[in-house]
Amino acid sequence: MAKPEPRELEVLATRDVTPHMRRITLGGAGMASFPDDQASAYIKLIFPTPGEARPLMRTYTVRHHRDAEIDVDFVIHDTTGPASQWALDTQPGDRILIGGPGPKKLVNExxxxFLLVGDMTALPAISVNLGLLPADARGYAVIEVLDRADIQDLEKPDNLELVWVVNAEPDPDGQVLLNRVKQLDWQAGQPAVWAACEFQSMRTLRAFFKQDKQVAKSHLYVSSYWKMGISEDQHKVVKNQDAEQAGTD
Structure with a gap:
């Protein structure tokens, strides 16, 4: 099946959700062909590169989907990439090409x-997952943020505990989220685990869930959204290589 042509969307609004997360609302005529109910699906932001054959593409999650508009949340670091810099600079009335949406990756209900784990890049997807869980769901969401001011008030089941991990420092060994997860009381019964974060953190979490906790494959989703020190294009290559290797383990 051929991929759908990118659609042009208009920037409708911008606002800071927290000091390190900026929300861009997109809409306009291009939303007429956008499928319904796409919160948590991924889209590709397409940035033309003068003189280059291929445009630059960056992957983001649909945080909210309302009639004729979507919200996309961007993590803002001290050092910005092309997408986060665009999020800082863009104004209502600007336009951008969007690819997708791609398939949703939801926790097995x-x-x-339930155990959901991630850093700020996964916070939009975790937020959608929490809002879709049954009202009587129990468990944890462990979320790493850069600053205490980045903690958000999220819709969630009453019996699911939010565990915020404040960490402003790089974590090249991928231990910060893993160490906090290890401190949780592992509950009785079949868990469903959903985790997304930096590449090395993903690998340490994946090993823990598969080897130490033996979470069933049907109930385990673990993905890396980025890798420290490299671009998204480079990360895609490393991620594919890791997936092939993990499949042979």
């Missing part, structure tokens, strides 16, 4: 309890 057929479980006794």
């Amino acid at each position: 057929q479980a006794d309890w």
Whole structure:
């Protein structure tokens, strides 16, 4: 099946959700062909590169989807990349090409309890997942943020505990999220685990869930959204290589 042509969307609004997260609302005529109910699906922001054959593309999650508009949240670091710099600079009325949406990656709801884990890049997807869980769901969401001011008030089931990990420092060994997860009381019954974060953190979490906790493959989703020190294009290559290697383990 051929990929759909990119659609041009208009910037409708911009605002800072927290000091390190900026929300851009997109809409306009291009939304007429956008599928319904795409919160948590991914899209590709397409940036033309003068003189280059291929445009620059960056992947982001649809945080909210309302009639004729979507919200996209951007993590803002001290050192900005092309997408986050665009998010800082763009104004209502600007336009951008969007590819997708791609498929949603949701936690398996057929479980006794739930564990969602991620850094700020995964916060939009975790937020959508939390809002879709049954009202009686129990478990944890462990979320790493850069500053205490980045903690958000999220819609969630009453019996699911939000565990915020404040860490402004790089974590090249991928231990910060893993160490906090290890401190949790592992609940009885079948867990469903959803985790997304930096590449090395993903690998340490994946090993823990598969080897130490033996979470069933059907109930385990673990993905890296980025890798420290390299671009998204380079990360895609490393991610594919890692997936091939993990499949042979």
